[in-house]
Amino acid sequence: MSESSAVPRPLPSPRRVRAAHDAAGEARTALRPPRWYAVIWSSRKARIGVVMLSVFLLVAVFADLLSPYRPDDATFVPAQDPSGAHWMGTNTLGYDIWTQLVHGARLSFAIGVLGGVATIVIAIAIGLTAGYREGSAVDDVLSFVTNLALVVPVLPLMMVIVAYSETRGLALLVFVIAITSWAGASREMRALIISMRNRDFVTAARFGGDSMPRIVLREIMPNMASLVVSGFIGAATGAIAAEAGLSFMGFGDPNTVSWGQMLAQANANGALVQGLWVWLVAPGLMLALLMTSLTFVNFGVDLLSNPHLREEDD
Amino acid sequence: MAYYLRKTGYFVLTLWAAVTLNFVIPRLQPGDPAEIMVRQLSGQGEIDPAQVAAVRAMLGYGDENVLVAYGQYLRQLASGDLGISFTYFPFPVVDVIGKALPWTLVLVGLTQVVSFLLGTLLGALAAWRRNSRFDATISVGSTFVGNLQSVWIGLIVLFVFAYTLGWFPASGGYGYTDPGWTASHVADVVAHGFLPALTLMVTAPIGFILSMRNTMVQVLGEDYIRLAGAAGLRERTVALGYAARNALLPVVTGFALSLGVLMGGSILIESVFDYPGMGRLMGEATANRDFPLMQAILLATIVIVLTANFVVDLIYPLIDPRARRAAA
Numbered sequence: 114m115s116e117s118s119a120v121p122r123p124l125p126s127p128r129r130v131r132a133a134h135d136a137a138g139e140a141r142t143a144l145r146p147p148r149w150y151a152v153i154w155s156s157r158k159a160r161i162g163v164v165m166l167s168v169f170l171l172v173a174v175f176a177d178l179l180s181p182y183r184p185d186d187a188t189f190v191p192a193q194d195p196s197g198a199h200w201m202g203t204n205t206l207g208y209d210i211w212t213q214l215v216h217g218a219r220l221s222f223a224i225g226v227l228g229g230v231a232t233i234v235i236a237i238a239i240g241l242t243a244g245y246r247e248g249s250a251v252d253d254v255l256s257f258v259t260n261l262a263l264v265v266p267v268l269p270l271m272m273v274i275v276a277y278s279e280t281r282g283l284a285l286l287v288f289v290i291a292i293t294s295w296a297g298a299s300r301e302m303r304a305l306i307i308s309m310r311n312r313d314f315v316t317a318a319r320f321g322g323d324s325m326p327r328i329v330l331r332e333i334m335p336n337m338a339s340l341v342v343s344g345f346i347g348a349a350t351g352a353i354a355a356e357a358g359l360s361f362m363g364f365g366d367p368n369t370v371s372w373g374q375m376l377a378q379a380n381a382n383g384a385l386v387q388g389l390w391v392w393l394v395a396p397g398l399m400l401a402l403l404m405t406s407l408t409f410v411n412f413g414v415d416l417l418s419n420p421h422l423r424e425e426d427d
Numbered sequence: 428m429a430y431y432l433r434k435t436g437y438f439v440l441t442l443w444a445a446v447t448l449n450f451v452i453p454r455l456q457p458g459d460p461a462e463i464m465v466r467q468l469s470g471q472g473e474i475d476p477a478q479v480a481a482v483r484a485m486l487g488y489g490d491e492n493v494l495v496a497y498g499q500y501l502r503q504l505a506s507g508d509l510g511i512s513f514t515y516f517p518f519p520v521v522d523v524i525g526k527a528l529p530w531t532l533v534l535v536g537l538t539q540v541v542s543f544l545l546g547t548l549l550g551a552l553a554a555w556r557r558n559s560r561f562d563a564t565i566s567v568g569s570t571f572v573g574n575l576q577s578v579w580i581g582l583i584v585l586f587v588f589a590y591t592l593g594w595f596p597a598s599g600g601y602g603y604t605d606p607g608w609t610a611s612h613v614a615d616v617v618a619h620g621f622l623p624a625l626t627l628m629v630t631a632p633i634g635f636i637l638s639m640r641n642t643m644v645q646v647l648g649e650d651y652i653r654l655a656g657a658a659g660l661r662e663r664t665v666a667l668g669y670a671a672r673n674a675l676l677p678v679v680t681g682f683a684l685s686l687g688v689l690m691g692g693s694i695l696i697e698s699v700f701d702y703p704g705m706g707r708l709m710g711e712a713t714a715n716r717d718f719p720l721m722q723a724i725l726l727a728t729i730v731i732v733l734t735a736n737f738v739v740d741l742i743y744p745l746i747d748p749r750a751r752r753a754a755a
Contacts, residue, residue, distance in 0.1 A: 158567075261444055264683055264732050268691030269709055269725050276713040276721060277456040354576070358695060361578050362710055376578055380699065385586040397579030404574035 159413025165406035173218040184216035228352025231291035240302025262296035298344035339417035372396035510719030531704035546635025554643035573633035598701035643674035683736035
C-alpha cells in the first residue's frame with residue numbers, strides 16, 4: 114500500500130518504543146488468549162469431530178492391515194452373506210465389501226485434501242485480489258464472476274466439463290471440483306480483507322512504518338488463518354460430496370475404489386432387491402459420517418475466528 | 428425504480444455471461460469435440476475427415492474466427508436453435524428439453540417451496556427454544572442428515588416404499604394411464620412423483636433450517652425484541668411478527684442459491700427413480716456424450732436459476748422496504 118509512505122508519522126525515541134513493547138509483552142502473558150487447540154477442544158461437537166476424523170484417518174492409512182484382500186480382487190464367490198472370511202460379505206460382482214469400504218476411505222481423504230486445497234487456493238487468490246482493490250474495475254469484474262459462480266448449479270457444470278474430457282481420474286476430479294466450487298469461500302475472503310484493511314491495529318502497524326509484506330504476514334495472516342482453515346474444511350467436505358455424486362453418475366476415477374462408486378455399483382446391480390443391505394448402506398453412512406465429522410471440526414474452528422460463539426457452546 | 432432498473436440490468440448481464448460460458452466451455456477443451464463425436468459414433472475405426480467437417484459445421488465450429496462463430500451462435504440461440512440431439516436424432520434439442528422441462532420444474536419447484544416453508548418454520552422454532560432439547564436435536568440432526576447423499580436416501584426410499592411396501596410405483600413419470608387432464612392420469616403422475624419429491628425433501632430444508640436458526644438467534648438479541656417483550660406483547664406475536672419476520676430476510680436471499688443445489692440433486696434423484704425430467708436427460712446426455720443436448724440442459728438449468736434469483740430480487744423490496752430506499 115503506497116499511501117502509507119505519504120502519511121507523516123511521528124518518530125518515537127527507541128527507548129520509549131522498547132519500554133512500551135515490554136509492557137505489552139507483560140500484558141500479553143497475563144491475558145494470554147487460550148491456545149487454538151484448547152479453543153477447538155472446548156467445543157463438544159469439535160471434540161466428537163476430531164475423534165471421528167482421527168478414526169477415519171487411521172482406517173485410510175492402515176487400510177492394507179485392516180483387510181487381507183485387495184479392493185480390486187473380484188475372484189470371490191458373489192453375493193455371500195457376512196462370514197469370518199468376509200466380514201461384510203461379498204457383492205454380486207465378486208468383490209469383498211469390507212475391503213472396498215476401508216480402501217474407499219483413502220480416495221475420500223485424497224479428494225478431500227487435494228480438492229479442498231485447490232479450491233481454497235483459487236478462493237484466496239480471487240477473494241484477496243478483489244478485496245485489496247475494493248471498488249475498482251477489477252473488483253467489480255471479480256465480484257460479478259464470484260456471484261455468478263455462486264448461483265450456477267455445480268453438478269451439471271461439473272458433468273459437462275468431465276464429459277468433454279477424454280481422460281478420467283483423480284486429477285480431473287480435483288480440477289473440476291476446484292474450478293466450480295471456489296465462489297463461497299472467495300466471497301468470505303473478500304469481505305474479511307476489506308474489514309481487516311481498516312481495522313485499528315492494521316492502521317497502527319501502517320503508521321508505525323511496517324512494510325506491506327510484514328503487515329500481511331504479522332497482522333492480517335494470523336487473523337485470517339482460522340477463516341482459511343474453515344474454508345478449507347468446508348471445501349474438503351464439498352469435494353468429498355462432489356466426488357460421490359460424480360462417481361455415481363459414472364464419472365469417477367476408474368483406477369480406485371470409492372464410496373461413491375460403491376453406491377453406483379450397488380444401484381446398478383440392485384443391491385437392496387437382492388438383500389445385500391451392507392453393500393449400499395455402509396458406503397452411504399461412511400460418507401455422511403466423514404462429512405459430519407468435518408462439519409463438527411469446523412464448529413471448533415469457527416470459535417477461533419468468532420469469540421462471541423465461545424460461551425454459547427458447551 | 429432505480430432498484431428495479433439495476434436488478435434488471437444485472438439479470439441481463441448474468442444471462443449474457445451464462446450464454447457466453449456455454450459458448451466458451453467446449454472451446455476450452457483440449458480435444459476437438461467434433462472429432463470425439465465422430466470417433467464415438469464410428470467406434471474405433473477410421474475417422475473420415477469429411478464426416479468430422481460435417482459434424483463441426485452442425486455444431487457451429489465451422490468458422491475459424493471465434494468472433495464470427497460467437498455471432499452465429501448468438502443468432503442461432505435467438506431463433507431458438509440449440510442444435511440436434513444425438514441420442515434422440517433427428518429431434519432438435521429444444522424439443523427434447525421441452526418435453527422434460529415441465530417434469531423437473533414441477534418436481535423441483537414444489538420441493539423448493541415446501542422445503543422453504545418447512546425449513547424456516549423449524550429453524551425459527553429451534554431458535555425460539557434455543558438450547559432446548561428440540562434445538563439440539565434439530566441442529567445436530569440437520570448436520571448429519573444434510574451430509575447424507577441424496578442418491579443413498581433415494582435408493583432406501585425406493586426400496587422401502589416401492590419394493591417392500593409397494594405403496595408407490597418404482598420408476599417413471601406415469602404408468603398405464605393415457606396422458607391428459609383426467610383424474611386418473613393426474614393421480615398417476617402424483618403417485619410417480621411422490622417418492623422423488625420425498626427424497627429431495629429429506630435434505631432440501633436443511634439449509635433453510637440452519638440459516639433461519641442462526642439469523643433468528645442473532646435477531647432475538649436485538650433491543651426491539653426485548654422492548655416488544657417488555658411492552659407485554661404476546662409471546663407468539665414477538666416470535667412470529669417481530670423476530671421471525673426480520674430473520675427471514677437473509678434466508679430469502681439464499682433461496683436462489685439453494686435452488687441451484689436442488690437442481691443438481693434432481694439430476695441424481697431423477698436417475699435413481701428414472702423420472703422423465705431434465706436431470707435424467709442430463710445423465711443420459713453426458714453418458715452418451717450428446718454434446719448439444721447436455722450443453723442446452725446446462726444453459727437451461729442456469730437460466731432457470733438466474734430467473735428465480737431475479738424474481739426473488741423483484742419481490743424482495745415488498746418484504747424489506749429498506750432495500751428500495753437504499754437504492755433510491
